[in-house]
Amino acid sequence: MIRVVLPYHLRTLARVDGEVQLAVEGAPSLRSLLDALEERYPMLRGTIRDHGTLNRRPFLRYFACAEDLSLEPPDSLLPAAVTSGAEPFLIVGSIAGG
Amino acid sequence: MKQPAPDHTGPDAPSGRDLSTQEVARYSRHLVLPEVAMEGQKRLKAARVLLIGAGGLGSPLGLYLAAAGVGHLGIVDFDVVELSNLQRQVLHGTRDLGRKKTASASDRLRDMNPEIEITTYEAQVTSANALDLIRPYDIVIDGTDNFPTRYLVNDACVLLGKPNVYGSIFRFHGQVSVFSPPAGPCYRCLYPEPPPPESVPSCAEAGVLGVLPGVIGSLQATEAIKLILGKGDPLIGRLLLYDALEMQFREVKIHRDPHCPVCGESPSITKLIDYEEFCAGPAKARATAGMPAEITVEELKARLDRGDDVDILDVRNAEEWILCHIDGATLIPLTELPARFKELDAGREIVVHCKTGVRSAKAMTLLLGAGFRNVKVLRGGITAWAQKIDRTLSGY
Numbered sequence: 001m002i003r004v005v006l007p008y009h010l011r012t013l014a015r016v017d018g019e020v021q022l023a024v025e026g027a028p029s030l031r032s033l034l035d036a037l038e039e040r041y042p043m044l045r046g047t048i049r050d051h052g053t054l055n056r057r058p059f060l061r062y063f064a065c066a067e068d069l070s071l072e073p074p075d076s077l078l079p080a081a082v083t084s085g086a087e088p089f090l091i092v093g094s095i096a097g098g
Numbered sequence: 099m100k101q102p103a104p105d106h107t108g109p110d111a112p113s114g115r116d117l118s119t120q121e122v123a124r125y126s127r128h129l130v131l132p133e134v135a136m137e138g139q140k141r142l143k144a145a146r147v148l149l150i151g152a153g154g155l156g157s158p159l160g161l162y163l164a165a166a167g168v169g170h171l172g173i174v175d176f177d178v179v180e181l182s183n184l185q186r187q188v189l190h191g192t193r194d195l196g197r198k199k200t201a202s203a204s205d206r207l208r209d210m211n212p213e214i215e216i217t218t219y220e221a222q223v224t225s226a227n228a229l230d231l232i233r234p235y236d237i238v239i240d241g242t243d244n245f246p247t248r249y250l251v252n253d254a255c256v257l258l259g260k261p262n263v264y265g266s267i268f269r270f271h272g273q274v275s276v277f278s279p280p281a282g283p284c285y286r287c288l289y290p291e292p293p294p295p296e297s298v299p300s301c302a303e304a305g306v307l308g309v310l311p312g313v314i315g316s317l318q319a320t321e322a323i324k325l326i327l328g329k330g331d332p333l334i335g336r337l338l339l340y341d342a343l344e345m346q347f348r349e350v351k352i353h354r355d356p357h358c359p360v361c362g363e364s365p366s367i368t369k370l371i372d373y374e375e376f377c378a379g380p381a382k383a384r385a386t387a388g389m390p391a392e393i394t395v396e397e398l399k400a401r402l403d404r405g406d407d408v409d410i411l412d413v414r415n416a417e418e419w420i421l422c423h424i425d426g427a428t429l430i431p432l433t434e435l436p437a438r439f440k441e442l443d444a445g446r447e448i449v450v451h452c453k454t455g456v457r458s459a460k461a462m463t464l465l466l467g468a469g470f471r472n473v474k475v476l477r478g479g480i481t482a483w484a485q486k487i488d489r490t491l492s493g494y
C-alpha cells in the first residue's frame with residue numbers, strides 16, 4: 001500500500017483524517033499514483049493537478065524520502081520506499097497564516 | 099513615496115558594543131555556551147532584525163529575540179489587538195485590547211529587555227515602502243498572515259539580498275525555512291504562485307491551534323539567532339514541515355529554480371509589483387470584468403425588509419451555525435455543497451455567505467460552474483452582518 005499525506009485543505013475536501021492508503025497496480029509512477037488518488041477521491045480532481053493539462057498546480061509540491069519530486073516527469077517511477085509503504089508520498093501545499 | 103514614521107525607543111547611547119555588567123548578568127546563560135560566548139553575544143547586540151507582523155508568529159519571535167539580546171529589533175504591524183488574537187498572540191494582553199499591536203509589542207519587549215533598541219513601524223508593508231523598511235536590517239523575519247505580503251516580503255528580500263526567515267501556519271500545520279539566494283531557494287522557487295484565494299480558507303475562517311505559532315515562531319527565532327551567530331546548519335535549502343496532530347516533524351530538501359522570476363538566471367521581476375493583483379485569482383478577475391458578484395449587508399437587509407425573494411445560503415460548518423446564523427438562511431457546508439446542489443433552486447436569487455467571504459467565494463465558483471446564474475456573495479459574511487445589522491449575534 002502506498003501512503004499519501006494530503007495538505008490540510010484537501011484532507012477536509014476529501015474528508016479523510018491523516019494518511020490515505022492506496023493500492024496501485026504494477027510499478028507505480030507519479031502519474032498512476034495521482035490517477036489512483038483521484039479515482040478514489042473524485043473531489044480532488046483539479047485541486048492537485050490542473051483539470052485540463054494535468055500539470056501539478058504551482059502552489060503544491062510533491063516530496064518523498066526527503067526529496068522534491070515536483071519536477072520529475074509524470075512517468076517517473078516512485079521510490080521503492082514509497083511503493084513498499086515504508087515512506088509516505090507527501091503532497092505539500094502553500095499556507096500563509098501567521 | 100511616504101515612509102511610515104518609525105517610533106524609536108531604546109538606550110540613549112547604544113554605541114559601545116561591549117557588554118555592561120548588567121548585560122553580562124542578563125546573558126550569562128548564553129555567555130557560558132561556547133557557541134555563543136562573549137563574541138556571539140556581541141554579535142547579537144550588533145544585529146538588526148526586522149520582524150514583519152506582531153501577531154501569532156511575531157509574538158514568540160519578538161519575545162525570544164528581545165530576550166536573547168538582539169540589539170535592534172524593528173517591528174512592522176498596522177493592526178490593533180482584538181480579543182480573538184489573545185488565544186495565541188502571547189505578546190499582547192487583555193489590557194492591550196484596542197491598542198496598536200506595535201505599541202503593545204514595544205511595551206512588552208521593553209519590559210522583557212530594556213537593553214535593546216526597538217523601532218516600530220505602524221504601517222502595512224506595501225510595494226511603495228518595503229525596500230526602505232527592509233534596507234537598514236540584516237535579517238528579515240516573515241511573520242505575516244497573507245499571501246500578497248509574503249510574496250512582497252520575499253521579492254523585497256531577494257532584491258536587497260537579505261535572508262528571509264520564513265514561517266507559516268494553518269490549522270495544525272506549520273512550515274519553516276530560510277530563504278537566502280544564492281545559497282538556497284527563495285519563496286517563489288518553492289511556490290511560484292499562491293493558491294486561488296477562494297480555494298484556501300484563512301486562519302480566521304479555518305482556525306489555528308493557539309500554540310502552533312508558538313512552535314513555528316520559536317523555530318524562526320532559533321534560525322535568526324543561528325544566522326546572527328554564524329553557528330550551526332541553517333534551514334537554507336530545507337523546508338521543515340510540522341504536524342501538531344500527528345506530532346511529527348518532516349524535513350525535505352528544496353532547490354533553487356533557475357527559471358525563478360525573481361532569483362533565477364534571467365529574472366522578470368526586477369522591482370516590486372502589485373501583489374494584491376498577483377494573488378487575486380479568478381474571483382477578482384470576474385469582479386473586474388464587471389460582473390456584479392457581491393452584495394453588502396446593508397443592501398441585503400434593505401431587500402429583505404422590502405420583502406424581496408432572496409434565498410440566503412450559509413456555507414459555514416455546523417459548529418459555526420450553532421454560534422450564530424442569519425434568520426431564514428439555509429445551511430449547506432462548503433464541503434457538502436457539490437453533493438447537495440439539488441436542494442437549491444437555480445431559478446431563484448441566491449446570496450451566499452460564510453464567516454468573512456473566503457468560502458462563499460469558493461461556493462459561488464462552484465455554483466456558477468453548476469449552472470446557477472443568479473448568485474451573489476455577501477460582502478464581509480456573517481461577521482459584517484453581526485457588526486452592522488444584527489448586533490445581537492455574537493462574533494466569533
Ligand SMILES: [Zn+2]
Pocket residue numbers: 279283284285286287288354355358359360361362
Ligand atoms: Zn527564487
